[in-house]
Amino acid sequence: MTASDILTEDVADFASRLEAMTEDEVFAAMRSLELRSEEVSGDRDEIFSRIALVEEELERRFPGQSLAPYRNWKKDQPLR
Numbered sequence: 001m002t003a004s005d006i007l008t009e010d011v012a013d014f015a016s017r018l019e020a021m022t023e024d025e026v027f028a029a030m031r032s033l034e035l036r037s038e039e040v041s042g043d044r045d046e047i048f049s050r051i052a053l054v055e056e057e058l059e060r061r062f063p064g065q066s067l068a069p070y071r072n073w074k075k076d077q078p079l080r
Contacts, residue, residue, distance in 0.1 A: 006033060007046055014050060018057045026061070027073045030054045 006014060006029060018026060033054065037047045055067065062069045 004036075006050055007036070011049070011053070015053050018053060021057075023061065023069070024073070026054060026057055027070050030058070030070055031074060031077070 030051065033047055033051050037044050037051065040047065058067060058070055
């Protein structure tokens with residue numbers, strides 16, 4: 001799923017889908033949103049609001065670890 005898909009999806013639907021995603025899917029969604037936020041100039045509120053949803057999901061899955069599991073996952077990914 002690309003950031004474009006995530007950004008056009010209804011926020012409530014995206015939040016519901018996050019709960020059902022595997023860890024890799026959640027991490028990939030976060031990475032996709034991060035990349036999109038770096039590409040877009042101007043108003044990034046929609047991107048940042050969805051990043052916040054992913055961060056909340058990560059906190060739910062990994063209490064007290066902040067984004068450490070995501071950062072570790074990102075280190076293991078090939079450069080794109």
